[in-house]
């Protein structure tokens with residue numbers, strides 16, 4: 001997808017989210033300024049699992065309980081999109097998750113992503129973000145796993 005098309009799509013999604021928020025005041029953010037996470041919400045790895053040896057190119061598969069996936073920019077209760085944190089720590093929970101080589105946004109609502117990593121030890125962690133890429137309250141986050149690329 002071209003950058004322009006992406007920008008147009010984002011603008012359209014943001015406009016849709018604004019309309020939804022206007023039509024449904026209950027969708028407004030919680031007192032913390034962050035979207036509330038429902039009780040029992042959990043994000044986890046289907047693959048790889050902690051301690052696994054993997055090839056340089058592999059697919060990370062994610063699971064989510066008690067919440068749904070939505071594209072970034074779509075404000076809808078109890079939804080979010082996945083972020084894969086590679087060899088990094090989560091930032092402050094009230095700040096948007098950065099977008100860089102260590103923080104992969106699955107902004108179309110995907111539940112899997114192909115990654116290529118150099119040989120050696122790496123850590124992976126999942127963190128759900130809301131329509132604005134901000135973690136929920138409390139954050140919906142997996143534990144950090146270690147994998148070995150061979």
Ligand SMILES: [Cu+2]
Pocket residue numbers: 072081082083097105106107129132133
């Ligand atoms: Cu994001």
